[in-house]
Amino acid sequence: MVVLTRDFFARSVHEVAPDLIGTTLLFNGVGGEIVELEAYHHTDPAAHSYRGPTQRNAVMFGPPGFAYVYRSYGIHWCLNFVCEEEGSASAVLIRALRPLTGLATMRRRRRLTDERLLCSGPGRLCEALKITGAHNGLAIDAPPFELRARATMPDIVKGVRIGITKAAEKPWRYGIAGSRFLSKVFRPNSRG
DNA sequence: TATGAGATCAACT
């Protein structure tokens, strides 16, 4: 079992994104396999960093390998990991996990029994793992985070991102082909 | 199966 360090994130966000698919993300020992994520680059109008630093997105402008957690629609928390190099302000948004450990804990936090719905969405997985703004800025390679390398090469599909209006045509959403834990199915013929 | 309302916060106009 190989544990990934923050160095893993110190390259193009478009390289990191597919490489993260199939890795295992744990938070205080609870979590699962990353089955879906999206890439956001600082030159991308859909990225929070596009218009420059603010109090909220400050972590994005720091070094790679750190968590950027923000509140979405005033209700949910969403988890990102900073990529590339300090100041480039790129990140991957973790969108869905296949639950592996701490199932009972996640079910209690989500008040759900359906395993498929525990972590199939950015807001959902943060509730299941109990990740909040208090964890903004934490390193990926130190507790409570742990990131484990994948053992086998997953079948990765690519598609357009979800829930955005700007640069909506960019195919920067990645996932495991056919996984039942995706937040939404990938459009047909989007493999690539 | 599909659409709509409501929750409620940070950034922007």
Next chain:
DNA sequence: GTTGATCTCATAC
């Protein structure tokens, strides 16, 4: 005052 990297529940088809 409006919009958004969301989710759940309710109502309509």
